[in-house]
Amino acid sequence: MAVSKKSFIYTVGAVLIIVLIFQMNYYFRIDSKLTERDVKNSVNGGTAAGGGIKNMVGEEIDPTIFVSLAAYRDVFCSDTINYIFNHANRPEKIFIGIVDQGSELLEDDPNQDPSLPNSHCYRGLKVAPELIQSNVRRIALTVAQSKGPTLARYHATTLYNNETYFMQVDSHLRFIKGWDSLIINDLWLTKSYAPIGENGIPRTVLTHYPMAYNVEDSGLPIVDQTGVPRLCKGEFNSRGIITFNSFILKATTKPAECPYIAAGFFFTSGEAIKLVPFDPHLSNLFEGEEILYSVRMYSAGFRFFAPTLNVCYHYYSRPKSPKFWEDNKQYYLDMQKSVERLKYILRWPLEKTPDLSEPQFAEIDKYTIHNTTILSEYYQRWKIDVENKKVHWHQFCDQQPPQE
Numbered sequence: 001m002a003v004s005k006k007s008f009i010y011t012v013g014a015v016l017i018i019v020l021i022f023q024m025n026y027y028f029r030i031d032s033k034l035t036e037r038d039v040k041n042s043v044n045g046g047t048a049a050g051g052g053i054k055n056m057v058g059e060e061i062d063p064t065i066f067v068s069l070a071a072y073r074d075v076f077c078s079d080t081i082n083y084i085f086n087h088a089n090r091p092e093k094i095f096i097g098i099v100d101q102g103s104e105l106l107e108d109d110p111n112q113d114p115s116l117p118n119s120h121c122y123r124g125l126k127v128a129p130e131l132i133q134s135n136v137r138r139i140a141l142t143v144a145q146s147k148g149p150t151l152a153r154y155h156a157t158t159l160y161n162n163e164t165y166f167m168q169v170d171s172h173l174r175f176i177k178g179w180d181s182l183i184i185n186d187l188w189l190t191k192s193y194a195p196i197g198e199n200g201i202p203r204t205v206l207t208h209y210p211m212a213y214n215v216e217d218s219g220l221p222i223v224d225q226t227g228v229p230r231l232c233k234g235e236f237n238s239r240g241i242i243t244f245n246s247f248i249l250k251a252t253t254k255p256a257e258c259p260y261i262a263a264g265f266f267f268t269s270g271e272a273i274k275l276v277p278f279d280p281h282l283s284n285l286f287e288g289e290e291i292l293y294s295v296r297m298y299s300a301g302f303r304f305f306a307p308t309l310n311v312c313y314h315y316y317s318r319p320k321s322p323k324f325w326e327d328n329k330q331y332y333l334d335m336q337k338s339v340e341r342l343k344y345i346l347r348w349p350l351e352k353t354p355d356l357s358e359p360q361f362a363e364i365d366k367y368t369i370h371n372t373t374i375l376s377e378y379y380q381r382w383k384i385d386v387e388n389k390k391v392h393w394h395q396f397c398d399q400q401p402p403q404e
Contacts, residue, residue, distance in 0.1 A: 097159030
């Protein structure tokens with residue numbers, strides 16, 4: 001009888017351990033699938049996220065996501081759209097604003113649906129035509145009209161139609177199943193870290209440089225949620241512009257604060273577009289786009305966090321893909337003028353006193369940062385030495401600084 005009791009105790013203990021492991025796996029999102037109840041709670045702000053979302057007059061709303069997608073002659077654009085819709089739990093609540101650049105160079109494809117634009121963003125779509133018609137908005141720009149990613153992302157925001165959430169992505173990403181529910185849930189985990197804005201949503205941003213996927217492989221890489229990139233390193237380049245890098249750090253149970261916003265993937269509230277409107281006077285700006293938007297968002301009260309898991313993957317380098325700067329003869333001239341505007345807004349040293357009547361300073365009062373106190377706070381908080389062009393980033397990436 002004693003042996004029987006001991007066996008019973010061992011059996012119960014083993015079962016409890018298995019249950020604990022299962023719960024930990026769910027908690028850390030190693031399996032990205034959610035139950036129907038979890039999906040409903042996540043999408044609606046959920047009980048774990050602080051309750052349902054209500055508008056300014058107290059009415060409950062059914063949240064939507066606007067996706068800003070700027071593409072330049074990108075053959076992976078339709079692949080990205082497929083993953084956005086087909087791997088979402090609620091695709092009908094997702095609206096994509098495409099700025100489709102350079103599609104006029106494509107020859108007609110006899111196999112393509114003639115009702116759709118002749119574009120890489122529509123070739124190879126595996127999404128219901130009705131969803132494309134109702135939930136995809138498009139601006140088409142020729143190569144001559146294209147003026148770089150920063151300006152294209154401004155155009156994308158003109159397609160925004162008061163959706164609850166705003167997500168900006170590159171046109172060569174792949175998303176895991178349930179990404180929409182997971183990223184909304186993550187955003188609500190930051191509720192105690194920043195001021196609360198419109199619809200009760202925290203004024204925070206989830207962002208990073210996503211892990212890479214191999215374009216030679218179909219589908220997603222093996223999902224490993226033990227490490228998540230954190231956008232924590234900044235350095236001044238030879239042009240005196242801060243560019244970023246990320247470190248893959250141990251996944252956290254709550255989003256971890258970081259200094260910067262990545263232009264190729266971030267998720268926030270739709271209110272951000274109203275409080276920090278995109279600047280339409282940054283032609284051909286590439287390097288510098290991210291630091292400028294980061295500081296403007298910080299000055300408006302937003303704070304930035306790495307997500308707790310990898311909801312998407314990025315195709316980097318794209319060696320055979322056309323680049324906008326190779327097609328644009330005005331690139332370097334426009335870029336230099338936009339950098340002048342950037343440095344003025346960020347209060348960085350300029351080589352000469354700016355003439356604010358020049359075109360690169362158009363509407364500067366509307367888009368500049370007037371609160372120099374909050375600007376200084378940002379530089380001090382993230383150890384950015386503008387005068388000496390140094391960024392002391394190591395502690396934010398869990399790295400030891402070099403020995404003096």
